[in-house]
Amino acid sequence: MKITLHDGPLAELDTDALAWPLTGGPALSETTEQQINALRNEGEVRGKPSELTIVHQPAGLNARRLMLLGVGETLGEPQAFRMAAQAVRAAQSRGYKHLTVAIPNADLARAVVEGCAYGGYEPPQYKSDAQPAALEKVTVSTTRGEEAALKSGRITGEAVNLARKLVDTPANDLGPEEFAELAASEGRAAGLEVEVLDEPALNKLGAGSLLSVSRGSVRPPRLVRLAWAPANAEGEDHLFLVGKGVTFDTGGLSLKPAGSMEKMKYDMAGAATMLGAITALARLEAPRRVSCLLGLVENMPSGSATRPGDIVRAMNGKTIEVVNTDAEGRLVLADALTHAVNLGATHLIDAATLTGAVSVALGAVNVGLMANNEALGHHLVATGRGIGENFWPLPMNEEYLDAMKGDLSDLRNAGANRQAGTITAAKFLEQFVNDTPWAHLDIAGTANLDKVVPHAPKGASGIAVRTLVRAVEAWPVR
Numbered sequence: 001m002k003i004t005l006h007d008g009p010l011a012e013l014d015t016d017a018l019a020w021p022l023t024g025g026p027a028l029s030e031t032t033e034q035q036i037n038a039l040r041n042e043g044e045v046r047g048k049p050s051e052l053t054i055v056h057q058p059a060g061l062n063a064r065r066l067m068l069l070g071v072g073e074t075l076g077e078p079q080a081f082r083m084a085a086q087a088v089r090a091a092q093s094r095g096y097k098h099l100t101v102a103i104p105n106a107d108l109a110r111a112v113v114e115g116c117a118y119g120g121y122e123p124p125q126y127k128s129d130a131q132p133a134a135l136e137k138v139t140v141s142t143t144r145g146e147e148a149a150l151k152s153g154r155i156t157g158e159a160v161n162l163a164r165k166l167v168d169t170p171a172n173d174l175g176p177e178e179f180a181e182l183a184a185s186e187g188r189a190a191g192l193e194v195e196v197l198d199e200p201a202l203n204k205l206g207a208g209s210l211l212s213v214s215r216g217s218v219r220p221p222r223l224v225r226l227a228w229a230p231a232n233a234e235g236e237d238h239l240f241l242v243g244k245g246v247t248f249d250t251g252g253l254s255l256k257p258a259g260s261m262e263k264m265k266y267d268m269a270g271a272a273t274m275l276g277a278i279t280a281l282a283r284l285e286a287p288r289r290v291s292c293l294l295g296l297v298e299n300m301p302s303g304s305a306t307r308p309g310d311i312v313r314a315m316n317g318k319t320i321e322v323v324n325t326d327a328e329g330r331l332v333l334a335d336a337l338t339h340a341v342n343l344g345a346t347h348l349i350d351a352a353t354l355t356g357a358v359s360v361a362l363g364a365v366n367v368g369l370m371a372n373n374e375a376l377g378h379h380l381v382a383t384g385r386g387i388g389e390n391f392w393p394l395p396m397n398e399e400y401l402d403a404m405k406g407d408l409s410d411l412r413n414a415g416a417n418r419q420a421g422t423i424t425a426a427k428f429l430e431q432f433v434n435d436t437p438w439a440h441l442d443i444a445g446t447a448n449l450d451k452v453v454p455h456a457p458k459g460a461s462g463i464a465v466r467t468l469v470r471a472v473e474a475w476p477v478r
């Protein structure tokens, strides 16, 4: 699917369908607007968010169809993104070859291009009767040629889809080694420095916490480092993006019941998110130093698995009693965060499908955000709000750490009860960042969609990639 720009008049455009937002849409000819107004007056179209109406052989247009899209009361970047993705999906499902999306001004061009790419996402294909997608071309029609927005939108949208593809790939085809190889090849292709640490290297580093998780699996762990250090980097800040990459989470010996285990191939979504974000930043040639660490393990029960009650030593020297082998994400992140601090991180952001509790608290609507630094947390919330990704801050009082203190050890990896499970997990992580400004994104409730929505199918949502890319572009944080 090719995305191009067009800045001429809309009426003459030869296209299978012209997608047009019912709020804030660019001017059309009088005859076309009359036809739309008649539909409005009849109550046939109302312009509610995600409403979609197709008018065949529309008046005053060369386009074969007019696709009217409701966006609600205003057309900002969040609405433009979703509208574009929905239009592309609608065109795909109807077998159109050429779709045009009309927007009123070039300020929305990047969000629309991102939405078009997002809507064109092709999940990994395992069906025997798979058909190639019919949609060949999407044209974004805007007031002026906005080549920069086309490029940044395409790069960001494709990075989101890379993350989604990894998340949707089943764990039999994507273990820690396969993920690491893919991250290395994607990283190199984007112009990043790449280093892959294997089990002996992790042993040498003293990553006893991360290694306690992979011990039960026949598939060895990996820690991938990707680095973007452009010659024109502005300032001394060095942000590290750290991702939880549990390629499958059975729970280990604290085995999950079947119903909770079914979807656990998506427990590597944090790592996929960070890989997507840093490859986009490199392709966009962001003038900032950014690195990425992906902690890749498979959490399996076996004769060699870590037992509940085992005490392990993390890379920073702290001892942890593993009271529940299903609270494994924090064990992986503990060492990845320590490694980032040791490598000179000035700022840290991690993303992880860390707790079931975050979907109890926030559902699939908001990412849970916890930070030790208000400015960094606020920067992410505000950036997300601007483009339609929601992050909600949760409190981080010292008292929440009490649940994570060990009897024989410095820490335990799970509390004695389920109270504030998302926050106590974050307090555990905080023990590994020293005083480095840090924000933690719990994406367990938002990384995977349980049902189709107008702008996306079931499965990986790609949440947070776009926000992270823009948050780095809008650096520094104050």
Ligand code: BES
Pocket: 249, 267, 324, 326, 327, 328, 329, 353, 354, 355, 356, 357, 413, 414, 415, 421, 444, 445
């Ligand atoms: N990967 C899970 C969290 C999760 C749950 C992600 C549901 C996506 C959907 C994580 O490793 C886990 O199992 N956490 C436990 C922690 C508990 C044992 C303290 C949980 O949330 O139940």
Ligand code: ZN
Pocket: 249, 251, 325, 326, 327, 328, 329
């Ligand atoms: Zn788990």
Ligand code: ZN
Pocket: 246, 249, 267, 326, 328, 329, 353, 354
């Ligand atoms: Zn997990």
